[in-house]
Amino acid sequence: MKDSSFSPPFEETEIRCPRLGGPVTFGYCRIERQQRPCQRAIKCWSGHFDVAAFFRERLTPDEFDACFLEQPLSKVVTLIELIEQARKTLENKQKQ
Amino acid sequence: MPVKIFLNEDEIPRQWYNIAADMPNPMQPPLHPGTMQPVGPQDLAPVFPMNLIEQEVSQERWIDIPDEVLDKYLIWRPSPLYRAVHLEKFLGCPVKIYYKNEGVSPAGSHKPNTAIPQAYYNKVFGIKRIATETGAGQWGSALAFACNQFGLEAKVYMVRVSYEQKPYRRLMMNTWGATCIPSPSTETEAGRKILSMDPNSPGSLGIAISEAVEDAVTSEAMGRPLTRYSLGSVLNHVLLHQTVIGLEAQKQLAKVGDYPDIVIGCAGGGSNFAGCAFPFVRDKIAGKKIDIIAVEPTSCPTMTKGRFAYDFGDTVQMTPLLPMHTLGHTFVPEPIHAGGLRYHGMAPLVSQLVMDGIIEARAVPQLETFNAGVTWARSEGFISAPETNHALAALIQEAHKAKEEGKEKTILVNWSGHGLVDLAAYDAFFQGKLSDYDLPQSAIDEALKAIEAFPKPKLG
Numbered sequence A: 001m002k003d004s005s006f007s008p009p010f011e012e013t014e015i016r017c018p019r020l021g022g023p024v025t026f027g028y029c030r031i032e033r034q035q036r037p038c039q040r041a042i043k044c045w046s047g048h049f050d051v052a053a054f055f056r057e058r059l060t061p062d063e064f065d066a067c068f069l070e071q072p073l074s075k076v077v078t079l080i081e082l083i084e085q086a087r088k089t090l091e092n093k094q095k096q
Numbered sequence B: 001m002p003v004k005i006f007l008n009e010d011e012i013p014r015q016w017y018n019i020a021a022d023m024p025n026p027m028q029p030p031l032h033p034g035t036m037q038p039v040g041p042q043d044l045a046p047v048f049p050m051n052l053i054e055q056e057v058s059q060e061r062w063i064d065i066p067d068e069v070l071d072k073y074l075i076w077r078p079s080p081l082y083r084a085v086h087l088e089k090f091l092g093c094p095v096k097i098y099y100k101n102e103g104v105s106p107a108g109s110h111k112p113n114t115a116i117p118q119a120y121y122n123k124v125f126g127i128k129r130i131a132t133e134t135g136a137g138q139w140g141s142a143l144a145f146a147c148n149q150f151g152l153e154a155k156v157y158m159v160r161v162s163y164e165q166k167p168y169r170r171l172m173m174n175t176w177g178a179t180c181i182p183s184p185s186t187e188t189e190a191g192r193k194i195l196s197m198d199p200n201s202p203g204s205l206g207i208a209i210s211e212a213v214e215d216a217v218t219s220e221a222m223g224r225p226l227t228r229y230s231l232g233s234v235l236n237h238v239l240l241h242q243t244v245i246g247l248e249a250q251k252q253l254a255k256v257g258d259y260p261d262i263v264i265g266c267a268g269g270g271s272n273f274a275g276c277a278f279p280f281v282r283d284k285i286a287g288k289k290i291d292i293i294a295v296e297p298t299s300c301p302t303m304t305k306g307r308f309a310y311d312f313g314d315t316v317q318m319t320p321l322l323p324m325h326t327l328g329h330t331f332v333p334e335p336i337h338a339g340g341l342r343y344h345g346m347a348p349l350v351s352q353l354v355m356d357g358i359i360e361a362r363a364v365p366q367l368e369t370f371n372a373g374v375t376w377a378r379s380e381g382f383i384s385a386p387e388t389n390h391a392l393a394a395l396i397q398e399a400h401k402a403k404e405e406g407k408e409k410t411i412l413v414n415w416s417g418h419g420l421v422d423l424a425a426y427d428a429f430f431q432g433k434l435s436d437y438d439l440p441q442s443a444i445d446e447a448l449k450a451i452e453a454f455p456k457p458k459l460g
């Protein structure tokens, strides 16, 4: 990301996150995926401000595409990646 | 005319319905990101017991519900089918409205329909403990209840922001004997890594899933009881277990000699919607005329109308004609279709049926959902979960449409859960803190400009 600074008013405004089932601020949606924006961030916030323009200003075109335009991984593929990650964690631990 | 249509306990369905057997376009198995070969049962074995993996990939149309699961289902099932007579009267539209009340389960939603069989299959496979993640706690509480019923330990990683906001679901989990901790936690490498970068991290579902999977995969090596992971939506076996809803509803409607023209459910990951709708999708594939509507949230009314909704909403979610960096290969062309259901986390079976034109995906804005929930509470009496309100908003839309068209319609809606632990969301609504904002035309123009270069979705 080029610039991660962000100023209110959006930190005060809460919307209901359809994935969590509770209220969140834009500050949460902006870093939801390991410091990257949630894939739904544009869809959820476009009713409140020009969120697409906000991210276009702060992300390189490649980052923007990766965040919002890539086909999301299926749940099964996500799980397989996480299994792999957990196995590596374990291997590292066992080596130590 | 009965308001409640019950099934006797011995009329409970004895099999789940597996729509994989009837899909007009068979599902392609997901590809393993490492080998690019179709994912096989062994790939998932570190997180799920093999009996559940078999269900995940099964092509059998009917799968027996084990007696031990039926015994537990009988705690609250068969759930009543209601005729929403008070709402019908209030709306004054030419509609008969039936709703399946899934809020009668101990956890207050449809989630135990799959939590119970998942706990059972884990137990018979020799698993002692289940780890999972939860957002606001609906799934965590359902799994806590189910694990307690089968004498399994439950460990729930709850996204920190929700953990702090929602003490009641956490307390439900504790009451059923589960351990619920805020995620990121110090108990996993995944959690510790996040906390080292940001000690105040609010967490996210992604982090919580990483923690729960790590917990399961490393359990034996770390000296914990044998643990597997569990998911409350999206996957095929979860949708399969939920079909008990629609199968019961079909029997109940048959008792009063009725059949729906329209079936409606809210869709987050797709499980309650699929559970109610798939037995009717089967009829539709066999030639019945029936509209089946999956309802998801949107933020502003503008997105549900016209070109903006079509191009922007869908393209942002679904443009796959782009390099798939994370999979390490380039260019995976796929047909693009309308319908916003393919964001991260929607059940592939539901997405596919939307693409096949069998299911309609509809988005309703936040305020309309709460208005519908309040209308419902003030007519039918029950206070719905905010997710359920999406289905109610579409129900009211369809009732008005029937009036406009001068047609009589029978509508079935899945009432997926009560909102008694979600009253803070109603409070925010009453205080005017929730808003739908009409996007200024300049912002729409700007957004349209941004997507001009994108490929346009093909319909059909």
Ligand SMILES: Cc1ncc(COP(=O)(O)O)c(C=O)c1O
Pocket (backbone or CB within 6 Å): A021, B109, B110, B138, B139, B232, B233, B234, B266, B267, B268, B269, B270, B271, B272, B273, B385, B387, B388, B416, B417, B418
């Ligand atoms: C009451 C209720 N309905 C619906 C949903 C959405 O999930 P799904 O689409 O898997 O049914 C949830 C999710 O937590 C829920 O708690």
